[in-house]
Amino acid sequence: MSDAAGRLAEVQGHIADAARRARRGADDICLIAVSKTHGADAIRPLIAAGQRHFGENRVQEAAAKWPALRAETPGVVLHLIGQLQSNKADDAVALFDAIHSVDRSSLVQALARACAKAGRQPQLFVQVNIGGEAQKGGCAVADLPALLGEAKEAGLAIAGLMTIPPAAQEPAPFFALLDELAGRHGLPLRSMGMSGDYETAVMLGATHVRVGTALFGARG
Template identity: 80%
Template sequence: MDSAAQRLAGVEAGIAAAAARAGRKASDVQLVAVSKTHDSSTIRPLIAAGQRHFGENRVQEAAGKWPELRGGTSDIVLHLIGQLQSNKAEEAVALFDAIHSVDRPSLVTALARACEKAGGQPLLFVQVNIGDEEQKGGCAVADLPALLAQAKDAGLKIAGLMAIPPADVAPTPYFALLDELAERHGLPLRSMGMSGDYESAVMLGATHVRVGTALFGAR
């Protein structure tokens, strides 16, 4: 089986090649290793190989493993990529450096309160339900302007948009739409693309790709 370092090098090479095809620099794209459900023994080899940005789905799971994993590695950057309950906002602001799943007015209110109490805020993305899927989190495309306005009024600085395209269809139209929405609203960051499609996402403007299987191997 490929080592963590080999898998990491392979994904980084894929990002670099896709960026070059799009006339972008590889350094414009941040690789977030999706470490949700993986234990410390699986994550440490990636840290040793040089990976520093990691994505988790749940506040409780991240709180249970990352204080020890961060240990003497002060430059680890933690991203919350899963849905966030409003009552976990304060804990999330304390633990995570970036939150990709701001998606509703009640969460904006809770995050604004938590950030004010903390005296700072993580990097924030609004998650857009880009495929209008009932089972998925994210704000509707039509509701995006109002949510961004609410966040601004509450003192939150939204840096970008995040989306998860529908499964089993070509993701590229959805990546293009998210890029266009971010451009329309003057947001510099786009969190889109996973193991199976991150190269397409990079070619269509992704600044953050969230990759799990290609880095950690199939379960």
């Protein structure tokens, strides 16, 4: 408990410092604890320390551990931050409160059907492959307007954009571009920044940061 609380307080302090430097309020930034690959025993101490937003990469892994954890602690908010297969859209809509990886036409259509069937819509982010990396998910910058238009036509409300910058490059320009794209399209939320660069992301407009290692230590 004390270790988890200490790590959480340290990350929250860094977020607050970065927000202050950017003349923003720390309360405007949502800290998502990336719990992928970590079991319930590693997650519970962070919940006990007050953390409520958690991120998972895979629908199947989240479905195996989160229903029981949520029954223990009402108020947990679950974010899907990994790639989503269209055939898992129903499961994702049922389980997650936010999906950060909308990135292609087929997924937009699958999510629209799933949301209509479930009578609910998670908060949705379009993932943008700003670095143009072939191995990474996300729509190309040039394809963003069309994808946003298709989502609107399908009845989906897109709340923001998400990106993961190239690992070997300075992240600031990529964060700045995502912030500019979100502003251009009138989207209020920006999901960007991880354990190694979340302070930079906060300085450049992040509303959601996805932090795993700094909160949990090395992945299980």
